[in-house]
Amino acid sequence: MTHPAHADLILDWYDHNRRRLPWRAEAGQVPDPYHVWLSEVMLQQTTVQTVADYYRRFLTRWPRVQDLAQAPLDDVLTEWAGLGYYARARNLHKCAAMVVARHRGSFPADEAALRLLPGIGDYTAAAISAIAFDIPAAVMDGNIERVVSRLFAVEEPLPAAKPRLKALVADLTPQQRPGDYAQAMMDLGAMVCTPRRPACGLCPVSARCVARISDDPERFPLKSPKPDKPTRYGAVFWLTRKDGAVLLRRRAEKGLLGGMMEVPGTEWLDQRPPAPLGDAPVKAEWQRLEGGVRHTFTHFHLDLSIYRAAVGLGDPKLGTWVTPDRFGEVALPTLYRKVAKAVLGR
Protein backbone atom coordinates (compact mmCIF):
# COMPACT_ATOMS: atom_id res chain seq x y z
CA MET A 1 0.00 0.00 0.00
CA THR A 2 1.46 3.29 -1.09
CA HIS A 3 0.92 6.70 0.42
CA PRO A 4 0.52 9.55 -2.05
CA ALA A 5 3.00 12.34 -1.48
CA HIS A 6 1.75 15.42 0.36
CA ALA A 7 2.11 17.65 -2.73
CA ASP A 8 0.13 15.23 -4.91
CA LEU A 9 -2.77 15.29 -2.47
CA ILE A 10 -2.69 19.09 -2.35
CA LEU A 11 -2.48 19.46 -6.14
CA ASP A 12 -5.25 16.95 -6.73
CA TRP A 13 -7.47 18.85 -4.31
CA TYR A 14 -6.58 22.09 -6.12
CA ASP A 15 -7.46 20.63 -9.52
CA HIS A 16 -10.95 19.87 -8.23
CA ASN A 17 -11.48 23.05 -6.20
CA ARG A 18 -9.70 25.74 -8.20
CA ARG A 19 -11.18 29.14 -7.48
CA ARG A 20 -11.75 31.56 -10.33
CA LEU A 21 -10.13 34.81 -9.30
CA PRO A 22 -9.71 37.91 -11.50
CA TRP A 23 -5.91 37.63 -11.42
CA ARG A 24 -5.63 33.86 -11.64
CA ALA A 25 -4.74 32.23 -14.97
CA GLU A 26 -7.03 29.46 -16.14
CA ALA A 27 -5.63 25.92 -15.98
CA GLY A 28 -3.02 25.49 -18.68
CA GLN A 29 -2.74 29.21 -19.38
CA VAL A 30 0.51 31.12 -18.88
CA PRO A 31 0.18 33.81 -16.19
CA ASP A 32 1.19 37.41 -16.91
CA PRO A 33 3.88 38.47 -14.39
CA TYR A 34 2.48 42.02 -14.34
CA HIS A 35 -0.93 40.68 -13.32
CA VAL A 36 0.62 38.40 -10.71
CA TRP A 37 2.70 41.22 -9.22
CA LEU A 38 -0.17 43.72 -9.16
CA SER A 39 -2.51 41.27 -7.46
CA GLU A 40 0.07 40.09 -4.95
CA VAL A 41 0.87 43.63 -3.82
CA MET A 42 -2.82 44.46 -3.48
CA LEU A 43 -3.43 41.24 -1.56
CA GLN A 44 -0.82 42.04 1.10
CA GLN A 45 -2.84 42.03 4.32
CA THR A 46 -5.99 42.61 2.28
CA THR A 47 -8.91 40.29 1.54
CA VAL A 48 -9.68 38.78 -1.86
CA GLN A 49 -13.10 40.39 -1.95
CA THR A 50 -11.77 43.88 -1.26
CA VAL A 51 -9.01 43.59 -3.85
CA ALA A 52 -11.13 42.35 -6.77
CA ASP A 53 -12.64 45.70 -7.80
CA TYR A 54 -9.41 47.62 -7.29
CA TYR A 55 -7.51 45.09 -9.38
CA ARG A 56 -9.93 45.40 -12.28
CA ARG A 57 -9.87 49.19 -12.20
CA PHE A 58 -6.07 49.32 -12.15
CA LEU A 59 -5.75 46.89 -15.05
CA THR A 60 -8.36 48.74 -17.10
CA ARG A 61 -6.64 52.07 -16.55
CA TRP A 62 -3.06 50.77 -16.82
CA PRO A 63 -3.04 47.58 -18.94
CA ARG A 64 0.76 47.25 -19.02
CA VAL A 65 3.50 47.95 -16.51
CA GLN A 66 4.75 50.69 -18.87
CA ASP A 67 1.39 52.47 -18.53
CA LEU A 68 1.55 52.34 -14.75
CA ALA A 69 5.15 53.53 -14.73
CA GLN A 70 4.23 56.62 -16.77
CA ALA A 71 1.18 57.55 -14.69
CA PRO A 72 1.38 60.48 -12.24
CA LEU A 73 1.80 59.23 -8.66
CA ASP A 74 -1.28 61.18 -7.59
CA ASP A 75 -3.42 59.21 -10.08
CA VAL A 76 -2.15 55.96 -8.56
CA LEU A 77 -2.85 57.19 -5.02
CA THR A 78 -6.35 58.24 -6.05
CA GLU A 79 -7.11 54.79 -7.49
CA TRP A 80 -5.62 53.20 -4.37
CA ALA A 81 -7.68 55.35 -1.96
CA GLY A 82 -9.58 53.08 0.44
CA LEU A 83 -7.26 50.08 0.08
CA GLY A 84 -5.01 51.14 2.94
CA TYR A 85 -1.29 50.77 3.59
CA TYR A 86 -0.56 53.58 1.18
CA ALA A 87 3.19 52.93 1.10
CA ARG A 88 2.17 50.00 -1.11
CA ALA A 89 0.86 52.42 -3.74
CA ARG A 90 3.97 54.57 -3.61
CA ASN A 91 6.21 51.50 -3.90
CA LEU A 92 3.99 50.04 -6.64
CA HIS A 93 4.56 53.12 -8.75
CA LYS A 94 8.28 53.14 -8.01
CA CYS A 95 8.57 49.43 -8.76
CA ALA A 96 6.83 49.81 -12.13
CA ALA A 97 9.33 52.49 -13.10
CA MET A 98 12.25 50.28 -12.06
CA VAL A 99 10.94 47.30 -14.02
CA VAL A 100 10.72 49.48 -17.10
CA ALA A 101 14.09 51.19 -16.58
CA ARG A 102 16.19 48.27 -15.37
CA HIS A 103 14.41 45.20 -16.75
CA ARG A 104 13.08 46.47 -20.06
CA GLY A 105 9.51 46.15 -18.85
CA SER A 106 9.75 42.46 -17.97
CA PHE A 107 9.65 41.28 -14.37
CA PRO A 108 12.67 39.19 -13.34
CA ALA A 109 11.93 35.55 -12.53
CA ASP A 110 14.23 34.79 -9.62
CA GLU A 111 13.57 35.70 -6.03
CA ALA A 112 16.81 37.57 -5.42
CA ALA A 113 16.21 39.99 -8.28
CA LEU A 114 12.54 40.46 -7.35
CA ARG A 115 13.52 41.06 -3.72
CA LEU A 116 15.48 44.17 -4.80
CA LEU A 117 12.35 45.88 -6.09
CA PRO A 118 10.42 48.24 -3.76
CA GLY A 119 7.35 46.75 -2.12
CA ILE A 120 8.47 43.17 -2.83
CA GLY A 121 9.49 41.28 0.30
CA ASP A 122 10.12 37.61 1.06
CA TYR A 123 6.57 36.50 0.48
CA THR A 124 5.84 38.46 -2.69
CA ALA A 125 9.17 37.58 -4.31
CA ALA A 126 8.54 33.89 -3.74
CA ALA A 127 4.92 34.16 -4.88
CA ILE A 128 5.78 35.91 -8.15
CA SER A 129 8.64 33.51 -8.83
CA ALA A 130 6.43 30.48 -8.21
CA ILE A 131 3.11 31.62 -9.68
CA ALA A 132 4.30 33.63 -12.68
CA PHE A 133 7.38 31.55 -13.58
CA ASP A 134 6.73 28.15 -11.99
CA ILE A 135 9.99 28.22 -10.06
CA PRO A 136 9.95 26.09 -6.86
CA ALA A 137 10.26 28.96 -4.38
CA ALA A 138 9.09 28.45 -0.80
CA VAL A 139 5.96 30.60 -0.60
CA MET A 140 4.73 31.33 2.91
CA ASP A 141 1.91 33.72 3.74
CA GLY A 142 -0.43 33.80 6.71
CA ASN A 143 -2.57 31.00 5.30
CA ILE A 144 0.37 28.69 4.72
CA GLU A 145 1.77 29.47 8.16
CA ARG A 146 -1.49 28.25 9.64
CA VAL A 147 -1.73 25.13 7.47
CA VAL A 148 1.85 24.04 8.13
CA SER A 149 1.76 24.85 11.83
CA ARG A 150 -1.23 22.52 12.10
CA LEU A 151 0.23 19.80 9.86
CA PHE A 152 3.21 19.53 12.21
CA ALA A 153 1.57 20.83 15.41
CA VAL A 154 4.30 23.43 15.87
CA GLU A 155 4.27 24.49 19.52
CA GLU A 156 6.48 27.54 19.05
CA PRO A 157 4.36 30.71 18.83
CA LEU A 158 4.38 33.18 15.93
CA PRO A 159 6.18 35.26 14.85
CA ALA A 160 9.22 33.47 16.34
CA ALA A 161 8.20 30.25 14.57
CA LYS A 162 8.44 31.73 11.08
CA PRO A 163 11.92 30.39 10.21
CA ARG A 164 10.92 26.91 11.35
CA LEU A 165 7.70 27.03 9.34
CA LYS A 166 9.51 28.39 6.29
CA ALA A 167 11.94 25.47 6.39
CA LEU A 168 9.02 23.04 6.52
CA VAL A 169 7.39 24.77 3.53
CA ALA A 170 10.66 24.52 1.59
CA ASP A 171 10.71 20.76 2.27
CA LEU A 172 7.09 20.33 1.20
CA THR A 173 7.27 22.41 -2.01
CA PRO A 174 7.37 20.14 -5.07
CA GLN A 175 9.58 20.58 -8.15
CA GLN A 176 6.54 20.00 -10.35
CA ARG A 177 3.83 22.69 -10.48
CA PRO A 178 5.22 24.79 -7.61
CA GLY A 179 3.04 27.73 -8.64
CA ASP A 180 -0.14 25.69 -8.42
CA TYR A 181 1.10 24.21 -5.15
CA ALA A 182 1.54 27.66 -3.59
CA GLN A 183 -1.90 28.78 -4.70
CA ALA A 184 -3.39 25.48 -3.55
CA MET A 185 -1.94 25.88 -0.06
CA MET A 186 -3.25 29.43 0.18
CA ASP A 187 -6.70 28.36 -1.02
CA LEU A 188 -6.65 25.50 1.46
CA GLY A 189 -5.90 27.92 4.28
CA ALA A 190 -8.56 30.37 3.11
CA MET A 191 -11.36 27.87 2.50
CA VAL A 192 -10.70 24.74 4.60
CA CYS A 193 -7.95 25.21 7.18
CA THR A 194 -9.52 28.42 8.46
CA PRO A 195 -8.52 30.23 11.67
CA ARG A 196 -11.79 29.25 13.39
CA ARG A 197 -13.75 26.06 12.90
CA PRO A 198 -11.51 24.46 10.26
CA ALA A 199 -13.35 22.06 7.93
CA CYS A 200 -11.03 19.11 8.49
CA GLY A 201 -13.56 16.78 6.87
CA LEU A 202 -12.85 18.50 3.55
CA CYS A 203 -9.07 18.58 3.92
CA PRO A 204 -7.01 16.37 1.58
CA VAL A 205 -4.24 15.97 4.15
CA SER A 206 -6.21 15.66 7.37
CA ALA A 207 -5.10 12.04 7.76
CA ARG A 208 -1.51 13.17 8.25
CA CYS A 209 -2.19 16.41 10.12
CA VAL A 210 -0.69 16.11 13.59
CA ALA A 211 -2.91 18.86 15.02
CA ARG A 212 -6.01 17.11 13.65
CA ILE A 213 -4.98 13.66 14.87
CA SER A 214 -3.66 14.44 18.31
CA ASP A 215 -5.30 17.64 19.41
CA ASP A 216 -7.55 20.59 18.77
CA PRO A 217 -6.44 22.01 15.39
CA GLU A 218 -7.88 25.40 16.23
CA ARG A 219 -5.17 25.75 18.90
CA PHE A 220 -2.63 26.31 16.11
CA PRO A 221 -0.82 28.44 15.21
CA LEU A 222 0.18 29.65 18.68
CA LYS A 223 0.65 33.39 18.81
CA SER A 224 2.50 35.77 21.07
CA PRO A 225 0.17 38.26 22.78
CA LYS A 226 -0.19 41.61 21.05
CA PRO A 227 0.07 44.94 22.84
CA ASP A 228 -3.27 46.71 23.23
CA LYS A 229 -4.14 49.82 21.25
CA PRO A 230 -4.03 53.28 22.81
CA THR A 231 -6.55 55.99 21.85
CA ARG A 232 -5.40 59.25 20.33
CA TYR A 233 -7.43 62.43 19.99
CA GLY A 234 -7.58 65.25 17.49
CA ALA A 235 -9.83 67.71 15.70
CA VAL A 236 -10.45 68.46 12.03
CA PHE A 237 -11.67 71.66 10.43
CA TRP A 238 -14.35 71.39 7.75
CA LEU A 239 -14.14 74.70 5.93
CA THR A 240 -16.51 75.44 3.05
CA ARG A 241 -16.55 78.35 0.64
CA LYS A 242 -19.58 79.83 -1.11
CA ASP A 243 -19.75 77.27 -3.94
CA GLY A 244 -19.68 74.39 -1.46
CA ALA A 245 -16.04 73.38 -2.02
CA VAL A 246 -14.18 72.08 1.02
CA LEU A 247 -10.59 72.79 1.98
CA LEU A 248 -8.27 69.80 1.64
CA ARG A 249 -4.52 69.51 2.03
CA ARG A 250 -1.77 67.11 1.00
CA ARG A 251 -0.27 65.08 3.83
CA ALA A 252 3.47 64.56 4.25
CA GLU A 253 4.95 62.07 1.80
CA LYS A 254 5.97 59.51 4.40
CA GLY A 255 4.35 58.11 7.51
CA LEU A 256 0.69 57.51 8.24
CA LEU A 257 -1.53 58.09 5.17
CA GLY A 258 1.62 59.44 3.48
CA GLY A 259 1.05 61.41 0.30
CA MET A 260 -2.73 61.26 0.65
CA MET A 261 -5.14 64.20 0.99
CA GLU A 262 -6.64 65.22 4.32
CA VAL A 263 -9.15 67.48 5.94
CA PRO A 264 -6.92 69.97 7.84
CA GLY A 265 -6.69 69.26 11.54
CA THR A 266 -4.72 69.31 14.76
CA GLU A 267 -1.98 66.91 15.72
CA TRP A 268 -3.18 63.64 17.22
CA LEU A 269 -2.35 63.47 20.91
CA ASP A 270 -2.86 61.15 23.86
CA GLN A 271 -5.48 63.51 25.27
CA ARG A 272 -8.19 65.63 23.74
CA PRO A 273 -6.59 68.90 22.58
CA PRO A 274 -7.71 71.60 25.06
CA ALA A 275 -7.73 74.50 22.54
CA PRO A 276 -7.98 72.98 19.06
CA LEU A 277 -9.09 76.19 17.35
CA GLY A 278 -5.56 77.52 17.65
CA ASP A 279 -4.66 75.11 14.83
CA ALA A 280 -7.56 76.09 12.56
CA PRO A 281 -6.53 77.10 9.04
CA VAL A 282 -8.41 80.44 9.34
CA LYS A 283 -10.10 82.52 12.00
CA ALA A 284 -13.83 81.96 11.67
CA GLU A 285 -17.02 81.16 13.54
CA TRP A 286 -16.13 77.52 14.15
CA GLN A 287 -19.01 75.36 15.28
CA ARG A 288 -18.38 71.96 16.79
CA LEU A 289 -20.37 69.19 15.18
CA GLU A 290 -22.27 66.82 17.42
CA GLY A 291 -20.54 63.48 17.58
CA GLY A 292 -17.36 63.11 15.55
CA VAL A 293 -15.47 60.23 14.03
CA ARG A 294 -13.83 57.20 15.56
CA HIS A 295 -11.43 55.24 13.40
CA THR A 296 -9.12 52.34 14.20
CA PHE A 297 -5.71 52.02 12.62
CA THR A 298 -3.39 49.05 12.96
CA HIS A 299 -1.92 50.16 16.27
CA PHE A 300 -4.17 52.86 17.75
CA HIS A 301 -7.72 54.18 17.91
CA LEU A 302 -8.37 57.72 16.75
CA ASP A 303 -11.11 59.92 18.17
CA LEU A 304 -11.67 63.01 16.00
CA SER A 305 -13.94 65.92 16.82
CA ILE A 306 -15.19 68.02 13.89
CA TYR A 307 -15.45 71.78 13.62
CA ARG A 308 -17.12 73.49 10.68
CA ALA A 309 -17.16 77.04 9.35
CA ALA A 310 -17.77 78.89 6.08
CA VAL A 311 -15.90 81.57 4.18
CA GLY A 312 -16.87 83.53 1.10
CA LEU A 313 -13.94 83.16 -1.24
CA GLY A 314 -11.54 80.39 -0.35
CA ASP A 315 -7.89 81.33 -0.47
CA PRO A 316 -6.06 78.93 -2.85
CA LYS A 317 -2.91 79.29 -0.73
CA LEU A 318 -4.67 77.40 2.08
CA GLY A 319 -4.79 74.18 0.07
CA THR A 320 -7.03 72.52 -2.49
CA TRP A 321 -10.74 73.32 -2.65
CA VAL A 322 -12.85 70.35 -3.71
CA THR A 323 -16.63 69.97 -3.79
CA PRO A 324 -17.80 66.77 -2.05
CA ASP A 325 -19.28 65.38 -5.28
CA ARG A 326 -15.71 65.27 -6.60
CA PHE A 327 -14.13 63.55 -3.59
CA GLY A 328 -13.97 60.39 -5.72
CA GLU A 329 -11.41 62.13 -7.91
CA VAL A 330 -8.93 62.84 -5.12
CA ALA A 331 -6.69 60.63 -2.98
CA LEU A 332 -8.83 60.84 0.15
CA PRO A 333 -8.38 57.93 2.57
CA THR A 334 -11.25 56.30 4.40
CA LEU A 335 -10.70 58.24 7.61
CA TYR A 336 -11.58 61.52 5.89
CA ARG A 337 -14.44 59.99 3.91
CA LYS A 338 -15.86 59.14 7.31
CA VAL A 339 -15.47 62.78 8.30
CA ALA A 340 -17.30 63.86 5.14
CA LYS A 341 -20.08 61.42 5.87
CA ALA A 342 -20.40 62.70 9.42
CA VAL A 343 -20.71 66.29 8.19
CA LEU A 344 -22.91 65.70 5.17
CA GLY A 345 -24.96 62.81 6.49
CA ARG A 346 -23.76 60.88 3.44
Place this chain on the structure above:
DNA sequence: TATCCGTGGAG
Protein backbone atom coordinates in the same frame (compact mmCIF):
# COMPACT_ATOMS: atom_id res chain seq x y z
C1' DT B 1 13.64 41.99 16.73
C1' DA B 2 9.98 45.40 17.30
C1' DT B 3 7.31 48.92 15.58
C1' DC B 4 4.90 51.31 12.16
C1' DC B 5 1.60 51.18 8.48
C1' DG B 6 -5.33 50.88 6.75
C1' DT B 7 -9.37 48.89 6.10
C1' DG B 8 -13.55 46.04 6.16
C1' DG B 9 -15.81 41.78 7.42
C1' DA B 10 -16.79 37.94 10.55
C1' DG B 11 -17.94 36.30 14.92
Place this chain on the structure above:
DNA sequence: TCTCCAAGGAT
Protein backbone atom coordinates in the same frame (compact mmCIF):
# COMPACT_ATOMS: atom_id res chain seq x y z
C1' DT C 1 -18.88 47.19 20.70
C1' DC C 2 -14.76 44.68 20.31
C1' DT C 3 -11.31 41.46 18.78
C1' DC C 4 -9.30 39.01 15.26
C1' DC C 5 -7.39 38.75 10.99
C1' DA C 6 -6.49 39.06 5.58
C1' DA C 7 -1.89 36.39 -0.49
C1' DG C 8 3.30 41.63 4.39
C1' DG C 9 6.99 45.28 3.75
C1' DA C 10 10.11 48.82 5.44
C1' DT C 11 12.94 50.47 8.86
